[in-house]
Amino acid sequence: xxxxxxxxxxxxxxxxxxxxxxxxxxxxxxxxxxxxxxxxxxxxxxxxxxxxxxxxxxxxxxxxxxxxxxxxxxxxxxxxxxxxxxxxxxxxxxxxxxxxxxxxxxxxxxxxxxxxxxxxxxxxxxxxxxxxxxxxxxxxxxxxxxxxxxxxxxxxxxxxxxxxxxxxxxxxxxxxxxxxxxxxxxxxxxxxxxxxxxxxxxxxxxxxxxxxxxxxxxxxxxxxxxxxxxxxxxxxxxxxxxxxxxxxxxxxxxxxxxxxxxxxxxxxxxxxxxxxxxxxxxxxxxxxxxxxxxxxxxxxxxxxxxxxxxxxxxxxxxxxxxxxxxxxxxxxxxxxxxxxxxxxxxxxxxxxxxxxxx
Amino acid sequence: xxxxxxxxxxxxxxxxxxxxxxxxxxxxxxxxxxxxxxxxxxxxxxxxxxxxxxxxxxxxxxxxxxxxxxxxxxxxxxxxxxxxxxxxxxxxxxxxxxxxxxxxxxxxxxxxxxxxxxxxxxxxxxxxxxxxxxxxxxxxxxxxxxxxxxxxxxxxxxxxxxxxxxxxxxxxxxxxxxxxxxxxxxxxxxxxxxxxxxxxxxxxxxxxxxxxxxxxxxxxxxxxxxxxxxxxxxxxxxxxxxxxxxxxxxxxxxxxxxxxxxxxxxxxxxxxxxxxxxxxxxxxxxxxxxxxxxxxxxxxxxxxxxxxxxxxxxxxxxxxxxxxxxxxxxxxxxxxxxxxxxxxxxxxxxxxxxxxxxxxxxxxxxxxxxxxxxxxxxxxxxxxxxxxxxxxxxxxxxxxxxxxxxxxxxxxx
Numbered sequence: 001x002x003x004x005x006x007x008x009x010x011x012x013x014x015x016x017x018x019x020x021x022x023x024x025x026x027x028x029x030x031x032x033x034x035x036x037x038x039x040x041x042x043x044x045x046x047x048x049x050x051x052x053x054x055x056x057x058x059x060x061x062x063x064x065x066x067x068x069x070x071x072x073x074x075x076x077x078x079x080x081x082x083x084x085x086x087x088x089x090x091x092x093x094x095x096x097x098x099x100x101x102x103x104x105x106x107x108x109x110x111x112x113x114x115x116x117x118x119x120x121x122x123x124x125x126x127x128x129x130x131x132x133x134x135x136x137x138x139x140x141x142x143x144x145x146x147x148x149x150x151x152x153x154x155x156x157x158x159x160x161x162x163x164x165x166x167x168x169x170x171x172x173x174x175x176x177x178x179x180x181x182x183x184x185x186x187x188x189x190x191x192x193x194x195x196x197x198x199x200x201x202x203x204x205x206x207x208x209x210x211x212x213x214x215x216x217x218x219x220x221x222x223x224x225x226x227x228x229x230x231x232x233x234x235x236x237x238x239x240x241x242x243x244x245x246x247x248x249x250x251x252x253x254x255x256x257x258x259x260x261x262x263x264x265x266x267x268x269x270x271x272x273x274x275x276x277x278x279x280x281x282x283x284x285x286x287x288x289x290x291x292x293x294x295x296x297x298x299x300x301x302x303x304x305x306x307x308x309x310x311x312x313x314x315x316x317x318x319x320x321x322x323x324x325x326x327x328x329x330x331x332x333x334x335x336x337x338x339x340x341x342x343x344x345x346x347x348x349x350x351x352x353x354x355x356x357x358x
Numbered sequence: 359x360x361x362x363x364x365x366x367x368x369x370x371x372x373x374x375x376x377x378x379x380x381x382x383x384x385x386x387x388x389x390x391x392x393x394x395x396x397x398x399x400x401x402x403x404x405x406x407x408x409x410x411x412x413x414x415x416x417x418x419x420x421x422x423x424x425x426x427x428x429x430x431x432x433x434x435x436x437x438x439x440x441x442x443x444x445x446x447x448x449x450x451x452x453x454x455x456x457x458x459x460x461x462x463x464x465x466x467x468x469x470x471x472x473x474x475x476x477x478x479x480x481x482x483x484x485x486x487x488x489x490x491x492x493x494x495x496x497x498x499x500x501x502x503x504x505x506x507x508x509x510x511x512x513x514x515x516x517x518x519x520x521x522x523x524x525x526x527x528x529x530x531x532x533x534x535x536x537x538x539x540x541x542x543x544x545x546x547x548x549x550x551x552x553x554x555x556x557x558x559x560x561x562x563x564x565x566x567x568x569x570x571x572x573x574x575x576x577x578x579x580x581x582x583x584x585x586x587x588x589x590x591x592x593x594x595x596x597x598x599x600x601x602x603x604x605x606x607x608x609x610x611x612x613x614x615x616x617x618x619x620x621x622x623x624x625x626x627x628x629x630x631x632x633x634x635x636x637x638x639x640x641x642x643x644x645x646x647x648x649x650x651x652x653x654x655x656x657x658x659x660x661x662x663x664x665x666x667x668x669x670x671x672x673x674x675x676x677x678x679x680x681x682x683x684x685x686x687x688x689x690x691x692x693x694x695x696x697x698x699x700x701x702x703x704x705x706x707x708x709x710x711x712x713x714x715x716x717x718x719x720x721x722x723x724x725x726x727x728x729x730x731x732x733x734x735x736x737x738x739x740x741x742x743x744x745x746x747x748x749x750x751x752x753x754x755x756x757x758x759x760x761x762x763x764x765x766x767x768x769x770x771x
Contacts, residue, residue, distance in 0.1 A: 001362045041491025065629065103527075104505070111563065115484055118566040122412050130567035131630050131758060134473065135527035140759025144626045152624045152761065153535070156475070156525040157507045164524065167360035171546065195487055196501040199494065230360040233522035238431070238515040240464075252359065330507040330523060333360070 002174050005222035005340050006310045010082030010184075010212035012075040013294050013304060014049035018082060022294070022304065023311055031293050034205060039191040046194045049207035049295035051075065065144040068128055070110045072188035073138040075210035075300070076101060080142045080184055083212035087180050087221060088146070098151045098178035100165040101139035102185040104158060104298040107132055108193045138186060151177055158327030159185070159265065159302030160233075163335050166213065166306070167230050173217050180221065185303030186210035197296065200328075203269040207295025211303025213310060219341035224314045226340025234332045242326065246279035249332040253322055256285030261321040263309040265301065267291035276326040288312070302327070306335065313337050363548065370545035373618075374770065376611040377458025377599030379450035379555075380711045382698045383419035383592055387453055392715045397743055398726035400697050402579075402590055407442075407478075408562040415574040418560055419592030419699035421446060428452050430516040439499055441478045443559030444509045446595035446704075450555060451513045458599030459611065460551060462518035467549050468510055469524045469540045471532030471556035472703035473757075475506035478561045513553075521549075527703070529757030530663075531622075532556055533596070534706025538620030538763055540600050550605040555597030556707035564702065565591055571630070573667050581664030581693035582671050582739045584730040589665040592699025596707035598714075615714045618750075619650030619766030630758055631669050636677025639754065639762045643681045646752065646764035654682040657689060657766075658748040659716050660737075661709045661723070663756045664693025665700055674754065675735040682737070692740035696725040706755035710765050713751035717769040722746045 011018065014032050015025035025032060036045035051071070060066055060077050069077075080099075087095060110132040117125040131137060136154045143149040151172055155165050162185040169181030187193075189208035197206050215227065231252040234245035256262065264280060266273045266289045280287075290304045291297070297304060302325050309321035319339055326332045380387065383401035384394030394401070401419045410416045423445055427437050430452060440448065447470070460466070483500040486493060502508055510523035526535045533556025540554035558564075568574050568591060575588030598617070606613055623645070625638035632639070647653060663674055679686045694712050695701075701708050712723060722740045731739065748769065755763045 001365075004361070039491065040488055111480075112484065114567065114570075115481060115563045116488075118562060119485075122566045122569065123414075125566055125570045127570040127572070130570055133563070133567065134529055134758050136473075136529040136757065136759040136761060137629060139528075140624070140626075140629055140761070143624055143759075147626065149626070150623060152528075152759075154527045156472075156505075156527050157523070158505075161507075161525075164360070164522070170361050171363075171542070192484065192487060196483065196497075196504075199498040199501050227361065229362065232359050235514065235520055235522055236511065237520040238518075240520060329502065329505065330511070 002217055004170050004215055004217060004227040005219055006213060006225035006227060007087050007180060007216045007221040007223055008083040008085060008214035009307045009310055010079035011304060011307050012051055012078045013209040014051055014207050015294060016052060017054050017078055019307060019311055025293055026288060026290060026308060037191055037194050039195050046198060047205045048189055048194055049205055050189060051209050060145055063145055065141050069141055070107050070132050070188060072107055072186050073141045076138045076184045076186040077142050077145055079210035079212035080146060080182055083214040084146060084182055087214055094148060095179040097146055097149045098169060098172045098181035099139055099143050099149050100153045100155060100169055100183045102155045102162050102165045102299050103135055105187055105193050106135045107137060109188055109190050112190060112192050158330035159299050160325035160327035160331050160333040162299060162302035162306060163230055163325050163333040164233060169215050173215060180214055180216040182212060182214045184210055184212045185299040187298045187300040201269050201272050204267060204296040207297045209297055209300045211300060211307040213306055220343035222341040222343045224340060224342035225310045225337050228336045228338045231334040236331060243275040243278060245332040246275040246326045249334045250279040253334050253336060256283040258285055259319040260285050261312050261318040262287045262324060263305045263321055264289050264324045265291060265305055265326055267296055276324060280324065310337050313339055366546040371602040371604060372616060373541050373544045373600055374603050374606050374616050375598050375614045375714060376601055376606050377454040378614060378711050378714060379453030380596045380708060381421055381446040381449050382594035382708060383421045384698055386449060392719060395694055395697060395712055395715060395723040396721050398697060398724035407560055413566065413569050415569055415576055418565060419590060420560060421593050431518050432516045439503050441476050441559060443476055443557055444512055446559060447509055447557035448512060448516055450595040450597045451517065454597040454599045455517050460599060464520040466519040466521040467543060467552045468513055468521060469536045469552060469554040470510055471526045471536035471707060472506050472558055473527060473529055473532055474558055474561060474564055476504040476509060477563055478559055479504040481562055528761040529759050530702050530705055531755040531757040531761040531763040532703040534755035534763030534765055535622060537598055537707055537710055538622060538765060541617050541620045544600060544602055551601040553597055553599055556704040557595035558593060558701055558703040560591060560593040575666060578727045579666040579696050579699065580727050581666040581696055581725060582732055582735045583728050584732040586666045586668060586671060589667055590699035592701050594701045594704045594708050596704060596711045613770045615717050615770045616768040618768045619646035621645030621764045623762045625760035627760055632673040632756060634673055636673040638760060639674060639677035639756060640681050642762040642764040646766045650766040652750055652766060654685040656750050657752050659722055659751045660689060660691040661713050661753045662691050662693045663754040664695055666695060672734050679736040686736045689737050690722050690740050691737045692723055692725050694723050696727055706763055709753045710767065713753045713767045716748045716751050717767060720745055720748055
């Protein structure tokens with residue numbers, strides 16, 4: 001059995017463009033401010049939590065492949081660069097990197113714009129936009145930016161697919177097809193996606209961004225966190241409800257304890273959150289719910305949960321952390337991260353403590 | 359548990375195909391498709407699904423779908439909500455399932471490749487959201503059924519299975535990647551049976567997208583022809599019931615063929631253009647053959663990605679020539695996109711099924727519109743229907759973003 005280490009984390013969220021910014025917001029424990037999102041035909045805007053503009057121009061936008069890319073690629077690229085910073089520069093810059101980008105909505109901004117142009121006049125629909133509508137575009141751009149990425153996949157699904165992708169990354173590592181594997185979950189926000197979410201869940205507050213976790217088998221690359229387990233994939237079917245799947249996932253993970261953090265996917269919608277709330281009713285340890293602070297980032301939110309879990313362990317606040325990903329319409333998967341070897345000093349040893357409470 | 363997983367068996371088990379489902383513009387199911395591909399029939403016609411009056415190109419390979427779906431475990435309400443892509447996916451799944459004779463299981467993985475999932479529902483959603491923003495009717499259903507995981511769920515519910523669903527969207531290599539990923543899963547001992555394939559329905563956004571890039575042929579799709587001028591779009595689905603040889607033997611199943619090799623790579627050259635020398639494609643073919651334990655001398659037929667665009671075909675031709683060496687001069691190659699167009703996320707899966715047809719029935723699918731060989735292509739392009747001994751076939755799938763997937767299939771005699 002292989003030991004799998006987390007060797008880097010990255011995050012872009014409504015809190016900012018780094019893991020530290022996300023950590024600070026989560027520690028404060030206060031939901032981030034809501035911004036209005038206009039939608040055609042309505043006077044009342046939708047609610048959203050948007051990623052703030054970066055403090056300075058993103059250097060990677062100078063890369064020829066990224067100049068015309070959409071926000072989802074920007075978020076994925078920024079999170080990726082943060083997550084592989086030490087792997088690429090501090091260890092072996094020639095290391096072979098596997099990349100898996102997970103999406104639920106994908107490149108909605110360019111898809112919306114391109115289809116809008118098509119309906120108005122297809123003869124003037126921009127050929128520059130269309131390639132960016134493809135689900136695989138962000139992964140290709142990130143691979144081009146990072147280089148030496150021999151294996152690159154894009155996975156679609158609900159937010160729990162982020163852990164499915166971590167499992168795939170472990171397979172690639174164990175088969176020695178790559179030296180490190182970067183898993184990214186990303187989403188971008190626009191009115192159309194917010195409108196669709198509103199139809200399914202009136203209380204959810206849309207947000208966007210990305211989270212990235214880089215894995216390796218090499219303890220020398222570890223940021224002090226080890227992937228201990230990923231539960232089975234508990235798929236929702238006609239004969240297994242979301243609630244039953246969530247309970248089955250929960251049954252594979254340990255009981256609560258003060259030194260162990262539960263990072264769940266509970267947001268602001270009692271109806272949507274009910275299966276996960278029920279599954280973890282017995283939990284007695286400390287708990288963190290990033291969506292309540294950052295918003296419904298779909299695949300990005302699944303990634304944030306995993307990043308926050310790893311960050312809490314890497315920072316020394318908890319001996320272990322559980323990420324509970326009860327997806328909205330596909331499957332429930334959980335993972336547990338524990339303290340592991342610390343080969344690289346990438347993450348701060350003593351992050352600020354905040355509102356995480358049992 | 360996904361991780362840690364049990365140690366993989368050594369040596370890895372052989373993987374065989376015991377069921378196949380296919381839907382293309384040539385027809386529904388094995389028989390009409392095999393007849394069509396064998397004859398090199400073309401299935402292009404004016405697009406009827408959406409307005410193409412202002413598009414540069416106005417034809418595609420639309421599939422004729424039945425008015426009613428075969429009986430399954432789905433409710434009438436569920437089937438009434440399916441879009442074209444989901445319908446084709448379901449038809450292919452039911453055919454593969456029936457042929458394989460599998461029993462419902464709570465642990466049967468489903469692996470799908472797609473590029474646009476339920477895009478036609480997304481288009482309907484957009485139109486209504488813009489034109490009648492306060493009209494909510496059908497919008498929640500569209501928002502849900504648009505998502506590819508919902509389409510995967512439809513297959514699970516129709517067949518009464520409950521395993522994990524994996525959806526790979528590696529552009530036009532997706533279908534090949536899905537089948538290849540299933541092969542890896544079986545070889546690792548993570549499952550004994552996997553249902554895998556690809557699907558994509560024709561939709562306005564994608565059609566207009568390729569037209570905007572001026573990659574659609576205004577004449578005929580003629581892959582590898584010196585006068586080729588672009589690709590044609592099609593739609594379809596194909597699924598394969600894959601299982602370990604031991605599982606097939608235990609069930610006494612009829613084995614249709616062996617899935618022997620898979621190679622996946624990416625080139626970082628350009629978002630929409632392949633590497634001119636086909637570097638990564640070459641590696642994908644090499645890896646797939648290494649896994650299968652074959653060399654170019656063992657390959658009897660290549661079903662090329664062969665889109666019919668100048669850049670793709672020149673790149674693939676270079677890769678095949680570099681990979682095959684002297685063997686290229688006598689290695690039969692064709693692209694069945696000349697018959698059914700480019701099926702995008704379904705292409706790799708459908709073309710793997712075409713390879714299986716050549717192995718089962720011992721013929722080569724021709725490109726009947728092919729006229730003038732391109733001097734850059736060192737291999738013979740199959741131009742006329744003909745029988746031929748085929749023991750090992752190779753299928754290439756390449757996509758936007760530089761993703762490449764190669765599958766190797768072996769005859770089961």
